[in-house]
Amino acid sequence: MIKGILSAGAIMALSGCLGQLTQIRDAILNPDPEVEMTIPRVNRAAIEQADLAAVLMLSPTIGVGTVGIAIQMREDRINYSSNDNRGVTLEGGLIYATLGLGTNLQAVTTQSNDPLVTEARAGTWPDQVTRTYHLSQRGTQFAQTTMTCRNQVGRDLVIDVVSANRSVVEVIEMCTTDTGDTVNNIHYLDAGTGRIWRTSQWTGPVQGNIQVDVIDQFDP
Amino acid sequence: MKRTAQGIACTALLTTSLASGLMAEGIGGLSQAIDTPRAISGVADDLTIIFDYREDYRALSFAIQPSDRFEIGISFPTYDEGTGSSSGNELSFGLRFLDESAYFPSLTVGVVGLGNDDRGTGEYLLASKSLGPAQISGGLGWGRYADQTVVDRGEDDGVFRTDHLFEGDTEPFANFVWDTGVNSLIAAAEYSGVAGPEADDTFAASLSYELIEGLRVTGLVNNQGSTGLRLEFAANPRLPFVQTDIGRGPHPYVENRPARAGQPQPTEAQVFAVLTERLEKENIQISRFSMRGNTIDVTASSNTDAVFARIVGRVARVLSAVAPANITTFRVTQNTGAFDSNVVVLDRAGLDRAVGKPNAAELAWDATSFAPSPLNRPAALGESAFEPRFTYGFSPTFKADFITSDTLELTGTLNANARYTFSPQTFVAGTIGYRFLNQWDQQDPPAEPGIRSDFTSYEPDIAFLQSLNVRHRFQVAPEVFGRVSAGYFERAYGGISGEMIWRDPAQNFALGLEATYVHKRAYEGWFGFEDADATTLIGSVYANIGQNGNFVIVDAGQHLAEDFAVGLTVGRNYRNGWRIAASTGWSEERDSALKFGAEISIPLSWTSADGGTGTTNLSVGGQSGDFGSRVSGTGLLYNELRASDKRRIEDGFGEFWN
Numbered sequence: 097m098i099k100g101i102l103s104a105g106a107i108m109a110l111s112g113c114l115g116q117l118t119q120i121r122d123a124i125l126n127p128d129p130e131v132e133m134t135i136p137r138v139n140r141a142a143i144e145q146a147d148l149a150a151v152l153m154l155s156p157t158i159g160v161g162t163v164g165i166a167i168q169m170r171e172d173r174i175n176y177s178s179n180d181n182r183g184v185t186l187e188g189g190l191i192y193a194t195l196g197l198g199t200n201l202q203a204v205t206t207q208s209n210d211p212l213v214t215e216a217r218a219g220t221w222p223d224q225v226t227r228t229y230h231l232s233q234r235g236t237q238f239a240q241t242t243m244t245c246r247n248q249v250g251r252d253l254v255i256d257v258v259s260a261n262r263s264v265v266e267v268i269e270m271c272t273t274d275t276g277d278t279v280n281n282i283h284y285l286d287a288g289t290g291r292i293w294r295t296s297q298w299t300g301p302v303q304g305n306i307q308v309d310v311i312d313q314f315d316p
Numbered sequence: 317m318k319r320t321a322q323g324i325a326c327t328a329l330l331t332t333s334l335a336s337g338l339m340a341e342g343i344g345g346l347s348q349a350i351d352t353p354r355a356i357s358g359v360a361d362d363l364t365i366i367f368d369y370r371e372d373y374r375a376l377s378f379a380i381q382p383s384d385r386f387e388i389g390i391s392f393p394t395y396d397e398g399t400g401s402s403s404g405n406e407l408s409f410g411l412r413f414l415d416e417s418a419y420f421p422s423l424t425v426g427v428v429g430l431g432n433d434d435r436g437t438g439e440y441l442l443a444s445k446s447l448g449p450a451q452i453s454g455g456l457g458w459g460r461y462a463d464q465t466v467v468d469r470g471e472d473d474g475v476f477r478t479d480h481l482f483e484g485d486t487e488p489f490a491n492f493v494w495d496t497g498v499n500s501l502i503a504a505a506e507y508s509g510v511a512g513p514e515a516d517d518t519f520a521a522s523l524s525y526e527l528i529e530g531l532r533v534t535g536l537v538n539n540q541g542s543t544g545l546r547l548e549f550a551a552n553p554r555l556p557f558v559q560t561d562i563g564r565g566p567h568p569y570v571e572n573r574p575a576r577a578g579q580p581q582p583t584e585a586q587v588f589a590v591l592t593e594r595l596e597k598e599n600i601q602i603s604r605f606s607m608r609g610n611t612i613d614v615t616a617s618s619n620t621d622a623v624f625a626r627i628v629g630r631v632a633r634v635l636s637a638v639a640p641a642n643i644t645t646f647r648v649t650q651n652t653g654a655f656d657s658n659v660v661v662l663d664r665a666g667l668d669r670a671v672g673k674p675n676a677a678e679l680a681w682d683a684t685s686f687a688p689s690p691l692n693r694p695a696a697l698g699e700s701a702f703e704p705r706f707t708y709g710f711s712p713t714f715k716a717d718f719i720t721s722d723t724l725e726l727t728g729t730l731n732a733n734a735r736y737t738f739s740p741q742t743f744v745a746g747t748i749g750y751r752f753l754n755q756w757d758q759q760d761p762p763a764e765p766g767i768r769s770d771f772t773s774y775e776p777d778i779a780f781l782q783s784l785n786v787r788h789r790f791q792v793a794p795e796v797f798g799r800v801s802a803g804y805f806e807r808a809y810g811g812i813s814g815e816m817i818w819r820d821p822a823q824n825f826a827l828g829l830e831a832t833y834v835h836k837r838a839y840e841g842w843f844g845f846e847d848a849d850a851t852t853l854i855g856s857v858y859a860n861i862g863q864n865g866n867f868v869i870v871d872a873g874q875h876l877a878e879d880f881a882v883g884l885t886v887g888r889n890y891r892n893g894w895r896i897a898a899s900t901g902w903s904e905e906r907d908s909a910l911k912f913g914a915e916i917s918i919p920l921s922w923t924s925a926d927g928g929t930g931t932t933n934l935s936v937g938g939q940s941g942d943f944g945s946r947v948s949g950t951g952l953l954y955n956e957l958r959a960s961d962k963r964r965i966e967d968g969f970g971e972f973w974n
Contacts, residue, residue, distance in 0.1 A: 158562045160562070167568055168568060168570075170571075170671070170672050171672065173672065175568060177565070177568055178565075180564045180565065181564055181565030181566055181567060181568070182564075182565045183565060183568075185672070193672070195561065195565035195566065195974070196561055196562070196563065196564060196565030196566075197561070197562075198561060198562060199560050199561055200560075200561040200973075200974050202674070202676060202677070202973065203672070203673070203674040203676070204674075205674050228674075230674050230675075232677065232970030232971055232974065233554070233970050234554065234863075234865075234890065234891055234967050234970065235863065235966065235967055235969065235970060236677045236678045236680075236681040236966060236969045236970060237675070237677070237678055237970075238674070238675065238677060238678075238970060
């Protein structure tokens with residue numbers, strides 16, 4: 097009897113959590129359209145044939161979607177840049193910097209075992225990760241916002257990433273900044289390797305979340 | 317509640333002739349509920365412009381917050397008292413000296429109305445506590461917040477005094493401000509122990525609605541028979557209405573690599589061609605380019621970007637990709653139109669070390685130095701002969717004016733401007749104005765022409781020649797700039813003017829000296845003069861102090877009334893083109909400070925994603941009396957050079973990599 101009650105309670109609690117996770121995921125991936133989003137058509141075949149590492153970058157707050165090609169590697173970070181020089185810098189799966197997608201993110205510093213950077217498989221992530229976001233302000237020193245993120249592993253599923261089906265594991269990060277604000281990140285990790293296929297990460301208080309879909313992974 | 321016999325007698329005597337002019341309207345631009353103060357709730361750099369309009373009271377107020385807990389208000393109120401009017405010119409301060417905590421309220425102290433000749437000051441001490449979307453405040457007031465009659469506090473025969481502060485009778489006040497969360501409506505109610513014409517205590521209520529982001533209109537009413545409207549514009553130069561980086565991104569930076577043996581290197585012409593083509597896409601123009609030895613020298617400008625540090629960064633990014641490997645230094649020259657005012661010198665290896673780092677802007681600044689532009693430079697690519705040109709246009713100006721009006725009136729003038737530019741250094745320009753909104757009543761000219769106080773003797777209701785003068789700017793030495801001007805400078809004066817300014821780009825200050833000889837212009841007609849002349853000789857120190865764009869300007873010397881006077885302007889320049897300044901002065905002919913003035917420039921790029929280097933300028937107050945006044949319109953050089961101040965460029969260096 098007790099076991100049944102506990103099981104029922106656990107199911108209810110879990111379903112409550114899952115419900116919350118679903119809400120968070122839907123809110124992140126389907127934000128209120130502040131502006132109309134224009135998503136470019138992507139010629140996946142051409143990108144794969146040319147063996148280019150490429151990402152699709154979406155900035156909901158300004159309605160810009162653009163494709164970036166890997167053009168530089170600097171200190172293990174890959175710069176993806178579009179024709180009009182909009183871009184992201186990825187450190188593993190962490191969005192380290194952005195350009196031309198709203199209000200530029202200058203850099204993110206994080207702990208050495210940040211699972212986004214090491215591209216750790218879901219389930220092996222540390223309980224929480226602390227990251228510091230650097231944004232320009234008056235003067236030469238960047239403003240810093242530090243946030244701590246707890247993570248929760250969600251469902252295994254297959255998603256369409258720019259016309260390719262990927263088997264992924266959903267991981268949601270619930271983050272709190274040093275000023276008490278809360279934001280969320282959502283990541284879809286390759287079920288086998290832990291590499292990011294799709295991620296939506298907070299990149300600043302004005303720019304909000306940027307979504308990156310990996311069209312073709314960077315393999316040196 | 318204290319009620320003195322004198323106060324009651326005065327109330328009985330004046331009730332019939334005075335309405336709400338007896339009460340303390342507003343609090344000089346500081347944080348307020350309706351007419352009583354509340355705790356400072358904004359953040360550093362918040363700016364508010366408030367216009368109060370009531371039947372017998374109008375006021376234009378500016379408030380700025382130098383820090384999260386300190387605010388300064390400058391207010392220009394006028395009171396219509398039935399039998400006449402009075403106007404003030406007030407400086408106010410508020411300080412939240414204890415922050416609110418979970419169980420305790422914040423504590424704020426304030427002084428309102430310093431410098432007001434007619435109304436005296438008011439002081440207050442208040443406690444304030446937030447309760448969800450509401451804030452409740454209560455406190456005690458002195459001076460104008462305690463006495464129902466006008467009490468002369470703070471001025472004694474023109475001598476500014478402080479021994480009255482927080483002295484005398486007190487009255488309580490309390491207010492409640494509630495953000496309803498419905499359609500941006502904010503409701504407020506307040507109580508004040510100050511009596512009015514219709515009741516011994518004053519109760520007031522207001523409802524406020526945000527028309528568009530930053531612009532709020534408030535309707536207010538009290539039990540003393542007063543109703544009014546308040547228009548409030550609130551902004552923070554650090555927090556633009558638009559996202560800042562939505563356009564084309566910058567060119568990727570490429571670290572320098574030693575050239576391999578036999579690897580061909582681009583020529584000067586090739587580098588120039590690629591640089592010009594790529595920067596053109598970013599709305600950056602190159603007007604001069606040279607590549608000699610290990611240095612590339614570029615003169616760059618943008619019609620859309622007011623942040624020169626970002627222009628420099630974008631130039632450096634392209635050069636990093638196209639410059640030959642032996643180039644170690646990028647020199648980016650800033651041109652003001654008349655002068656090459658600055659050279660920003662970038663160490664290429666230092667930029668290589670900075671790019672992509674979490675402190676990339678700081679490292680880039682470390683790789684930066686400043687130098688004056690040489691007086692003569694050899695011919696270079698991109699240079700073109702200047703074509704003389706004629707330009708013209710119309711510009712309306714609106715001004716809150718209390719010089720030609722007894723009450724604060726909005727005046728409008730339509731200006732027709734024309735300019736013929738002979739060379740980058742020399743032009744002749746003229747402006748014909750017509751005041752189409754709120755003309756003044758012409759007064760008989762005084763027996764002896766005045767300095768400024770006779771302005772209403774000039775003829776209204778006509779198109780008038782505001783200015784017509786020729787101006788030539790020249791560089792005497794790399795750090796010394798000069799100017800001569802001649803003609804009609806402003807409505808009241810015409811003559812000749814000369815100026816020299818010393819300014820080393822590596823320093824944070826400049827020194828200037830202006831000598832002007834003028835005649836008083838005729839009250840009637842366009843070109844004549846009255847039989848009065850004046851000579852001014854004014855030295856200036858322009859100093860950037862403290863952090864980034866903060867500045868102080870001190871002017872001292874002989875002014876128009878042949879009085880020795882000192883002017884003080886303090887302000888803050890922001891990286892995005894915002895500029896906020898306040899000014900005052902002292903004259904040997906007056907024991908107290910002269911009137912206060914305020915000026916604000918808001919860049920178009922702050923309100924529109926399309927950007928642009930233009931600004932909307934607001935100014936009020938400033939020189940209006942006869943003493944401590946100088947000729948305007950002569951073309952002070954520092955107004956052209958200040959965009960090149962090292963501190964100002966440093967202030968924008970956070971945008972270097974953007």
